[in-house]
Structure formats: structure tokens, C-alpha cells
Amino acid sequence: MIHLRLPRLQLRLVAICLSLLFAVQAGGYLLIHRSLERNARAEVDTRLGAAAEVAQRLFAERQVELHRLADRLDDDIYFVNAWHVGSAERLAAALRRSQADADAVQVLVLDAALGTRAQVPVGRAWTVPSWKDWLGRIEPGRDSGARLSPRIELLDSDPLTGRAGLRLWIAAPVRASGDAGWITKAVTLDDALLARMRDLAHTELAVLVRRPQAPGWEVRAATLPAGLRAALAEQWAGDDAAQELKLGGAGYRSRFLALAGIGGKADERTQIVLLASVDEALAPYAAMKWTLAGLGVLGLAVFGAGAWLTARRITQPLRELAVSARRLSVGDYEEPVTLKSQDEIGELAQAFETMRQAVSQREAEIRRLAFRDALTDLPNREQFRQDLRRAIAASLARNAACSIVMLDLDRFKHVNDVLGHRFGDRLLKIVAQKLRDEVLGTGDVLARLGGDEFVILLPRTDAQEAMATAQRILRVFERPLTLDDNTVDLGAG
Structure with missing residues (x-):
């Protein structure tokens, strides 16, 4: 351990004062810094919560929108006729009459035997794969005759077109003169959709999938650069409601929305992850922290100057007393101690003067006794x-x-x-x-x-x-x- 020994009392007093002030300022700055970090994280968590609500509402609105369309089609005579005829052209025309996006909406017509009547795609794609397994999953209560509910299914490809890519498949039940079926719409979970969601939620988004045979998470779509995607897949745990991640040297807070496994598989996990940068949240406080640091340095300088002057007022009389003591040590008792002060140093100076007079008298008496x-x-x-x-x-x-x-x-x-x-x-x-x-x-x-x-x-x-x-x-x-x-x-x- 290094012990700094200052030779002058004035320097020691200044050093002690500055050390105490620096300790108080450093403690205050640390408390403020931690408080700002807590506020920034709380702000980020609040923003993530709001973004999660926005994302959930977007998906829910798509589902509600499709369900309302199904209700309107139930009462549309043109759609009912096209439904029974099974004409794709007439179904597309009926959808356009209902102000639906015919390029994005498909209608599936089926009877009680599940699939004896052909699926009827409406839109640009006309390739029709087998839907039997998928229909079996999304039709609970079909045999009991219950009213079918809207469904959201996560698929690895488009059931109608067979195109690869992660999709949210939204299905709403429709009845046309008692013949039940589905009106469906596919929402592609790609970078473009996440970018639009980012503009609304003001957070970064990523879709992560974990398959049973895979060692870790796979990023299927994201608004992050490629380098950060790999870091996200490596660090993502997927179990906590909020995680602190370090991506590309920047700190991020995260939340996720859990989705069903792809194709309804229970052993697969899919999550939409929302990310917000803690560093960006702290950026507005950077100027404040620099201002506080500058004020701290200025305070140290001003306090140091004041401490120097105060210490000088204390030590200057002590130096004068030291000079008087050195004169007394060599036998010079003639010059009096004339320090004028009303404080303890003044009392010390008065004691020095009394001592000088007493020593001078005793010295004179000794000298007199030696020669008289x-x-x-x-x-x-x-x-x-x-x-x-x-x-x-x-x-x-x-x-x-x-x-x-x-x-x-x-x-x-x-x-x-x-x-x-x-x-x-x-x-x-x-x-x-x-x-x-x-x-x-x-x-x-x-x-x-x-x-x-x-x-x-x-x-x-x-x-x-x-x-x-x-x-x-x-x-x-x-x-x-x-x-x-x-x-x-x-x-x-």
C-alpha cells in the first residue's frame, strides 16, 4: 500500500477537503448513474410491453377482420350462390363485392366427408395441395355441429401455393346455407412484415424457431442485421419474460410473444422477440451525465481554491509562530509575538507571547545571577x-x-x-x-x-x-x- 505523505499542513488540509468532496460527488454521481440506468431500463420495459400489445393487437385485428368478412359473406346471396356452384371466378367476384383483398384471401369449401368437394382457391395461386390433415386440426367441434371459431395457425409454407416461408395462417369459419367451410388468409412472417411492425411498435423484432432436433434457436426473420441475428440466436434462452442481451457491443432488453409450433406441432417452439436498445434509451441522459461531470470538476476546482485559501489562513499564523519559536530557540527574546487573531490560533499566539516574556525574564534573571x-x-x-x-x-x-x-x-x-x-x-x-x-x-x-x-x-x-x-x-x-x-x-x- 502506498502512503502519500504531504510535507505541508496546507497541502494536507486541501487534500483532505478535496478527497471528501470527491468521495461525496463520486457517490452522488454513482447513485444518479444507477438511477438513470434503472429509469432507462424501466422505460425500455414499458416500451416493450406497449410494443407487445401492438403486435398482439395487429394479429388479433387480422383475425377479427377476417371473422367479420366471414359474417358478411354468410349473408351475401352472391357469395352463397358461388359457394354452392363451386366457381372460383364467382367466389372471387363475390369477395371483391365484399371489398376483400381477393389476392390474399382464399375460400375453402368442404362437406361432411372432409374433402370430397374440391378446395376452391381464390387469387393468383391455383396449385391446391392436400388440406385434409390441416383441416382435421382446425375443425374441433365439427362433428358435434358446434359453431367453428376463428383460428391462427403457424405454417412452414403456404398450404395453397406450397411456397416456403414462415406464415401465420388465419382461418375464420363461414356457413353458406348450412354448408360449413373456411375463409382463410396467410400472413407471411418475413423481414418486410417485421419492418412494418417495427415502424408501429418502435422496437426491433425477430421470429425465432426451435425444433426438437436442432441444438438451438433459429432466426427465421428479423429487423436486425445478419451479425446481430447470429448473436441473438446464440444468446436467446426463451424462458424469461425479459432478458438482458449484448448484441454487437450494445445492450438490449427483450420480451417475446409465444406462438404455436409450426403446423400445430407441440414439440416445436416459435417466438416473436421484441428488442429495445438500452444504450439508445440512455443516450438522452448522456448530456446530463457530462453536465454533472463538468459541474463536479468545476465544483472541485472552486472548492479546492476555497480550501487552499482557508488552509492558508490557518497555516500562515502557524508559520509565523514557527518563526517566533525558532527565534526563541536561539535566545532572541526581544521581538514580541504580535499575531492578532480572535480564534484558537490567536490564543496560541498569546500563549507564545506569554512564554516569550517568561523565558526572557528568567533568562535575564539567570544572567543577572551569573554576573551580579x-x-x-x-x-x-x-x-x-x-x-x-x-x-x-x-x-x-x-x-x-x-x-x-x-x-x-x-x-x-x-x-x-x-x-x-x-x-x-x-x-x-x-x-x-x-x-x-x-x-x-x-x-x-x-x-x-x-x-x-x-x-x-x-x-x-x-x-x-x-x-x-x-x-x-x-x-x-x-x-x-x-x-x-x-x-x-x-x-x-
């Missing part, structure tokens, strides 16, 4: 050593004199023993103050070496001037010191 005497606040031995070194260097550079005067207090130990160390400490402070006020000149340095020992550095002073300073010190201590109603007589040497 804690009791008298005079330079201590270390500070005096440094001052002396600089004074000697300066004197050598100018070829001038430099002097020091050292002194200690007489009888100070006795005062400590009698009046206590606390009193002695206060007395040392008074001594230091008197030396500063009455002895030191400009540029002179007074230091406490420890205990009751003091030293005075006199730059640019020769021995004679140093002796004069020593005399002033002695005169200062000739006068007794008063502290807490106690008079102390100290001397200096």
Missing part, C-alpha cells in the same frame, strides 16, 4: 574579572594607566556574630550603597568579591589617583553606621 551579587546587586567576581580584562586591554591600547582598589571591612565578623547574619547582610547593602554614592566616579566599577571584600576598578587612573580614592574610602568609614537603632563602628582596610 544577589545581596548587593553589585557585579560579582566573574563579572569583575571580565570588566578588568576589558579595562586592561583598553589601557594597553591607549598606553594609559589602570588601577584597582581592594578593601575589606574591619570588625564585620564580630557584628555578624553579635547581631546575626540577617543584620550583617543588611549592613553590607548599606556599605555598598555608600561606596556607590560617595566614592565611585564616572566609569568606575564597584564589585563584591565575596563576604566583606569589595574591589573598585578605576580605568584611566594612575597610582596617585588610586591612593586618593583609597583615602576617600577610609574617610567614609570613619563615621559610624546606624541601622535599627544600632550604631556600628566599622573600618576598612
